[in-house]
Amino acid sequence: MRPGFDTIEKFYHDLPEKLSAVRKVIGHPLTLAEKVLYTHLFNSELQPYYRGEDYVMFSPDRIAMQDATAQMAMLQFMLAGQDKSAVPASIHCDHLIIASDGAGTDLETANVTNREVYDFLRSSCSKYNIDFWKPGAGIIHQVVLENYAFPGGMMIGTDSHTPNAGGLGMIAIGVGGADAVDVMTAMGWELKFPKIIGVRLHGKLSGWTSPKDVILKITGLLTVKGGTGHIIEYFGEGAAALSCTGKATICNMGAETGATCSIFGYDDSMASFLKLTGRGDIADMASAVSAHLRADDEIFSDPSKYYDQFIEIDLTELEPHINGPFSPDIATPLSKMKEVAEKNGWPVNVEVGLIGSCTNSSFEDLSKAASVAKSALKLGIKPKSGFKISPGSDRVQKIAEKAGFIDVFKEIGGEMYANACGPCIGQWNRKSSDDNSVNTIIHSFNRNFAKRADGNPNTHAFVASPEIVTALAIAGKLTFNPMEDTLPGDGGKNVMLPEPVNTEIQLSALSGVLQEPSGNEKYNDDVIISPVSERLQMLESFPAWDGNDFHKLPLLMKVSGKCTTDHISMAGRWLKYRGHLRNISENYMIGAVNSFNGKTNSILNTLTSEYEQVPKVAAHYRDSLKGSVVVGEDNFGEGSSREHAAMEPRFLGVKAILVKSFARIHETNLKKQGVLTLTFINRDDYEKIRERDLISITGLSDFKAGVNLIVTLHHIDNSIEVFPVIHSYNELQIEWFKAGSALNIIRYRK
Numbered sequence: 001m002r003p004g005f006d007t008i009e010k011f012y013h014d015l016p017e018k019l020s021a022v023r024k025v026i027g028h029p030l031t032l033a034e035k036v037l038y039t040h041l042f043n044s045e046l047q048p049y050y051r052g053e054d055y056v057m058f059s060p061d062r063i064a065m066q067d068a069t070a071q072m073a074m075l076q077f078m079l080a081g082q083d084k085s086a087v088p089a090s091i092h093c094d095h096l097i098i099a100s101d102g103a104g105t106d107l108e109t110a111n112v113t114n115r116e117v118y119d120f121l122r123s124s125c126s127k128y129n130i131d132f133w134k135p136g137a138g139i140i141h142q143v144v145l146e147n148y149a150f151p152g153g154m155m156i157g158t159d160s161h162t163p164n165a166g167g168l169g170m171i172a173i174g175v176g177g178a179d180a181v182d183v184m185t186a187m188g189w190e191l192k193f194p195k196i197i198g199v200r201l202h203g204k205l206s207g208w209t210s211p212k213d214v215i216l217k218i219t220g221l222l223t224v225k226g227g228t229g230h231i232i233e234y235f236g237e238g239a240a241a242l243s244c245t246g247k248a249t250i251c252n253m254g255a256e257t258g259a260t261c262s263i264f265g266y267d268d269s270m271a272s273f274l275k276l277t278g279r280g281d282i283a284d285m286a287s288a289v290s291a292h293l294r295a296d297d298e299i300f301s302d303p304s305k306y307y308d309q310f311i312e313i314d315l316t317e318l319e320p321h322i323n324g325p326f327s328p329d330i331a332t333p334l335s336k337m338k339e340v341a342e343k344n345g346w347p348v349n350v351e352v353g354l355i356g357s358c359t360n361s362s363f364e365d366l367s368k369a370a371s372v373a374k375s376a377l378k379l380g381i382k383p384k385s386g387f388k389i390s391p392g393s394d395r396v397q398k399i400a401e402k403a404g405f406i407d408v409f410k411e412i413g414g415e416m417y418a419n420a421c422g423p424c425i426g427q428w429n430r431k432s433s434d435d436n437s438v439n440t441i442i443h444s445f446n447r448n449f450a451k452r453a454d455g456n457p458n459t460h461a462f463v464a465s466p467e468i469v470t471a472l473a474i475a476g477k478l479t480f481n482p483m484e485d486t487l488p489g490d491g492g493k494n495v496m497l498p499e500p501v502n503t504e505i506q507l508s509a510l511s512g513v514l515q516e517p518s519g520n521e522k523y524n525d526d527v528i529i530s531p532v533s534e535r536l537q538m539l540e541s542f543p544a545w546d547g548n549d550f551h552k553l554p555l556l557m558k559v560s561g562k563c564t565t566d567h568i569s570m571a572g573r574w575l576k577y578r579g580h581l582r583n584i585s586e587n588y589m590i591g592a593v594n595s596f597n598g599k600t601n602s603i604l605n606t607l608t609s610e611y612e613q614v615p616k617v618a619a620h621y622r623d624s625l626k627g628s629v630v631v632g633e634d635n636f637g638e639g640s641s642r643e644h645a646a647m648e649p650r651f652l653g654v655k656a657i658l659v660k661s662f663a664r665i666h667e668t669n670l671k672k673q674g675v676l677t678l679t680f681i682n683r684d685d686y687e688k689i690r691e692r693d694l695i696s697i698t699g700l701s702d703f704k705a706g707v708n709l710i711v712t713l714h715h716i717d718n719s720i721e722v723f724p725v726i727h728s729y730n731e732l733q734i735e736w737f738k739a740g741s742a743l744n745i746i747r748y749r750k
């Protein structure tokens, strides 16, 4: 029997009875999100919970981790002193492979350069009974969709795009490693009961429009923070007509709106995907209880009454979109791109088109891209831009190969990269002549923050569907609209690219390509970390709070503008230190902008009166002045789940972070690591913070849920300003703060 299968069987068996108990208590028709949440309560009393207010303990069915976050998660798990993971879990080696010279060579190189880390992860998997997916097996979310996700289930993953599994009807939420440790140590997992946004999809997609355009449009509507604290639930005839992997694309990129996760109800597309991926037994069980795996009918007849927000989108009318540059929520319909690009002065020559990432690297995605490429070849159109392709999994790669897609990609000059994250996370040896040139790339990934793909702050990265990326890479222009414009083909004749065609996967193509995790065989149960390693370092627990208010701590940095986790703890070349807290802390905040001089990684060290690098000043303040405080603006820490962005400030002595608003995962990560998270009540108080300020935070001896704390600014001219600040801690989280970290509490209990 497959690991975890018995839990799934029991889940479907118990579902009708569990839901009838929930119905009795809740007293109103249930949305799908509520059905999944209420059937996954952890010892919590079955009672109605207030959306957006109540903190609730949940019991997820499984955990997934990727190599860049799993290292810290496992190091923390080791501190917790447990024998094995309490729930089924998997680790996927996808982030550390550098895309440089093509799939084969790059994989070989990764196996050598990352050997120590892979060995560490493989032996921890063996020791703690966790599935290990070796490098090359695929990107975490595609592999989870193909192997583990099941309709109605709940999972957490140490990666912000975990919601991808919503395409198969799961509540799947991105978290930091410390949250994974809670679940692996059989504790409940805490989440504020989310609000729910209902999205009804009407009509049907056609032509050049794809599922990606649904989420590009929604990200434009909601912006990068509009989904915060919400689950996005899709339904309607348009939803039913989408493929399962198309649904996964939409759920995946819902993370870009800040949403907790996204979900679709169970339907035939999910049943077929389960069958195609060798899980017909799960499809049969889910089909038998299908009414319980979608919202109640009353919800569909009056959605505005039951959802906190309700959006309608007509897929028949929807146009392809291109989002970017520098933020995924700048959404431009294809037909407007000429005008908008000109107005903004965006460089329109596309240098490279890239297809891949966990968002868009399914068989269907490659099939549509290959169809565009094939048409271009037939018409004799010569591609103008570079073209790179990273399939989502080994299985996708093999079926695409059998279907002839890979040959087509190569024929138009495309380069195949490994089945991994690659350029999406800056693991891209771009080999361009000028690393600082102003240029444009277009990709099918989900994020496009400055410097993300290639480290160049002047690269304008745009996001679109795989078929649009392919068309624009062929045309070489961001402003090319395949629905209207022509390209020179054979003999200089102007021709149009025909609409992409989706080739369905043939069951026969699947023989011999079913994948299995490779770490189930006993490996090396001794988890060894060399004391001189540069990549891995045993963790030491953080000290408990000393019981005193914070008195006159220096301001470390007042950040202005966007501050994503990429600004706080950059990925790319820093990914190699993800298992070594001291080394990775050298990248703390190096991408964030100092509001006083507009520069990155240059802040005033009041002890030396010099402008120095952020990590250096932070360590100086930690060692000489008992720590420091960071101030920021809105949606602070948006983007990824990486808890390094929270562990680094903790390690460097940052005691508190005071901002206009936080992104969900980052705020929880900071709380879990024992850094005090505070929010301005009056947003204009941000303006009061001066460069040489000393900051006191009082009220901590009586730290209580719902009670404000007080900030006092001691300015250099001896004047003082005082204002209250709000926090979102509940009683349990206050215990984390007092103990020094959430992990310390688990350790004390053990």
Ligand code: MIC
Binding pocket: 068, 069, 095, 158, 159, 160, 161, 174, 425, 447, 571, 639, 640, 641, 642
């Ligand atoms: C990302 O897309 O930013 C990442 C890299 O997958 C991160 C996780 C990480 O930083 O390791 C995420 O999205 O959570």
Ligand code: SF4
Binding pocket: 095, 139, 140, 159, 161, 357, 358, 359, 420, 421, 424, 425, 445, 446, 447
């Ligand atoms: Fe990997 Fe990119 Fe997906 Fe993050 S968003 S998991 S880096 S492919």
